[in-house]
Amino acid sequence: MLGLGGIGSGAAYWLAREAGxxxxxxxxxxLGHVRGESQDHxxxxxxxxxxPDYVQFAKLAYLAWAAVEADSGTRLILKTGGLDLGPRVSAIPLESYMxxxxxxxxxxxxxxxxxxxxRWPPFRLSDDIHGIFQxxxxIAMAARANAVHQSMAKQHGALLREHTPVTAIEDAGDEIVVATADATYRCGKLVIAAGPWSNRALAHFGLRLPLEVTKEQVTYFAPSDIRPFTPERFPVWIWMDDPSFYGMPVFGExxxxxxxxxxxxxxxxxARSFDPDIENLKRVTDFLERRMPSALGPVIYTKTCLYTLTPDRDFLIDVVPSHPNITIAIGAGHAFKFASAIGKVLAELTLRGRTDADLSLFSYRRPILELADPPKTYMV
Ligand SMILES: Cc1cc2nc3c(=O)[nH]c(=O)nc-3n(C[C@H](O)[C@H](O)[C@H](O)COP(=O)(O)OP(=O)(O)OC[C@H]3O[C@@H](n4cnc5c(N)ncnc54)[C@H](O)[C@@H]3O)c2cc1C
Structure with missing residues (x-):
């Protein structure tokens, strides 16, 4: 395993659970660092x-988390219901979701x-807004889920080493040689889950993908009355337009x-900073002023985090071309919910050479990934 963020920790867990x-x-x-994509509550x-393929994969995501919850005796998913809402004519039409x-x-x-x-009095909406509730x-409890994946991976026999960057990889066909500052490891298979550092890992094979790494941020607000925003009374929500906003009920803060x-x-x-982008925060507060004013209050904190975006915003989960013993997964900025399921799929590909999950749209060889400067579609 190269990388122990959300997906890599999921893969380490499922590999150890299956292989010992x-x-x-x-x-x-x-472990648990905040420089990548997978931390926060x-x-x-x-x-x-x-x-439809994402809907099917999302069903597997719930099953995978349920299996980890049962194995660890730890709750990782909190169902609150979810609201997708926006203008009837919008950049992200609800029809395809329905x-x-x-x-x-x-x-x-x-x-x-x-x-x-x-149903949810904090919203202030005009008649042109509609929504779907599922x-x-x-909430997937991200930081906790990562720690549980790691703990249970170790429980099932995996060795996890932190502060250990992989500095070189050589695929010799019958074995893969992975170098770190103080050791060389010889292995039969390698799983790469390097998130924002994916192209650095692929460079060991002379490969490069048209990925864009962006610095995103989330803000916790302290409204004067938090009771309408508790998970029992308020859903997770996504504003389906461009710009797109999303939010969670009170959890963790x-x-x-x-x-x-x-x-x-x-x-x-x-080279990125951890400073919040003030313009981004203003877009969020302007949106709340208009659509959910009672959520506003003093900023508890704004926390930055990275997205690794493929141009079509679809995942990459596949064998690395010409390297049949090496698999890679890239989450395209919406994969945490799938972290355990992707880990399970990577384990299946690694241990059995096949998986029943439909990965056809997550292929390494899809045409858009062969373009040096592809068109980008991030609003899906
Ligand atoms: C603000 C924000 C909000 C999000 N909201 C959602 C959401 O609501 N729902 C959802 O499903 N998804 C969401 N996502 C996306 C989701 O969190 C990511 O898709 C997912 O966490 C990606 O995990 P990862 O393991 O690929 O990346 P990472 O967690 O970054 O893990 C990659 C790891 O590889 C390590 N690594 C890289 N190179 C090396 C090397 N050479 N040697 C050793 N280690 C290496 C890195 O240090 C890192 O720990 C959000 C992301 C952000 C940033």
Whole structure:
């Protein structure tokens, strides 16, 4: 395993659970560090997706988390229900979400603005707004889930080494030689889950993908009354337009969390700052002033985090071309909910050479990934 963020920790867990010993995970920083993509208290998990293959994969995501919860005796998913809402004419039409869920047999409700405000009084909406509510959506407890994946991976026999950057990889065909500052490891298979550092890992094979790493941020607000925003009374929500915003009920801090999706600027993962982008925060507060004014209050804190974006915003989960013993996964800025399921799929590809999950749209060889400067579609 190269990388022990959200996906790598999931893969380490499933590899160790299936194979027992012989699993080594290497992480360049400390376990639980905040320099990548996967930390903070919460991430949205939902079945509501724009394509049927994601809806099917999201079902596997819930099953994978349930298996980890049962194995560890630790709760990782909190169902709050989820609301996707926006203008009837918008950059992210709800129709494809409804069609995908209908195709997958996922129940949901269509709501008009009046009904949304009746159920969740903090919203301030005009008549042109509509939404869909799906009851299984909720919070994946990100930092806790990573720690549980790591702890249970060790429990099942994996060796996880932190502060151990991989500095060189050589694929010799029958074995892969992985070098760190103080050791050389020879292994039969390698899984790469390097997040924002994916192109640095792929450079060992002379490969490069048209990825964009952006610095995103989330803000916790302290409204004067947090009670309407508790998980029992308020859903996770996504504003389906451009710009797109999303939020969580009170979880981890004493106030709701709100952010703009894909609203950050491109950065180099090793050279980026951790300072909040004030313009991004203003877009979020302007949105709340208009649509959810009672969520506003003093900023508890704004926390930055990275997205690794593929141009079509689809995942990459595949064997590395010409390297049949090496697999790679890239999360495209919406993969935490799938971290355990992707880890399971990577374990299946690694240990059995096949998986039943439909990965056809997450292929390394899809044409857009062969373009040096592809068109970008981040609003999905
Ligand atoms: C603000 C924000 C909000 C998000 N919201 C959601 C959401 O609501 N729902 C959702 O599903 N997803 C969400 N996401 C996306 C999701 O969190 C990511 O897709 C997912 O966490 C990616 O995990 P990863 O393991 O690929 O990356 P990372 O967690 O960054 O892990 C990669 C790891 O590899 C290590 N590494 C890299 N190179 C080396 C090397 N050479 N040697 C050793 N180690 C190495 C890194 O140090 C890092 O720990 C959000 C992301 C952000 C930033």
């Amino acid at each position: 010993g012989g699993i080594l995970g290497l992480e360049q920083f400390e 919460s991430r949205i998990i939902r079945l509501s997706y724009h394509r 069609q995908s869920m209908e195709a997958g047999g996922v129940p949901f409700e269509r709501l008009d603005a009046a009904e949304i405000m009746r 009851a299984d959506s909720g 004493a106030g709701p969390k709100v952010a703009q999706d894909a609203g950050g600027k491109p950065v180099e993962p090793d």
